[in-house]
Amino acid sequence: MKLKLPDGAFRAYLFDCDGTIADSMPLHYIAWKKALAEWNCTYEEDLFYSWGGKPVREIIADLNAMQGLNMPVDSLAERKEGFYLEQLPNLKVIPEVLEHIEAQHGRIPMAVVSGSRRSSVTGSLGILGLLDKFDTIVAAEDYKNGKPAPDCFLLAAERLGVAPADCLVFEDTDLGIQAATAAGMASVKVPLPLGRR
DSSP states (O other): OOOOOOSSSSSSSEESSSSTTTTOHHHHHHHHHHHHHHTTOOOHHHHHHHHHTTTTHHHHHHHHHHHTTTOOOOHHHHHHHHHHHGGGOOBBBHHHHHHHHHTTTOOOOOOOOSOOHHHHHHHHHHHTTOOOGEEEEEGGGGGGSSSSSSSHHHHHHHHHHHGGGEEEEEEESSHHHHHHHHHTTTTEOOOOOTTTO
């Protein structure tokens, strides 16, 4: 299945990582379940997917508030990340997106813009052999307001020296598409892999 791109002569491509370049969402969900089980915290799969793109520390804070828990945000975030990194050998690329990365590599600047931390993003891209395809990586520690705020995409455009209106964003979540729209950027939504639609 090919991705249909919007019309336009885009001067930069900005890619979300999890669920867009890397088919990593199921691995992240397993990591969340393991980490949260230690605190008797539930995290339904539907909610997990609807919160796609939200930074890890915000997710923990929101789950604390929803369930009246007091889970330690920083140490739990590290623990969840550790469980994710253990599963990296199982990671696969999303072929429809890889096609666009390979077609434009060396022609236009490209960035990865993620709500995950840098260690998670570089781990995923490293396993997939794609780390050298991107001119910059904007990760959770680089900005204050997570998606649907436009901050992360605007920072990526600034680093690449390309006007927001000339950027095309590849995203798999509604929060990510909202962030791209708020940044004044065109976007293409990457559908869930077959079997999870």
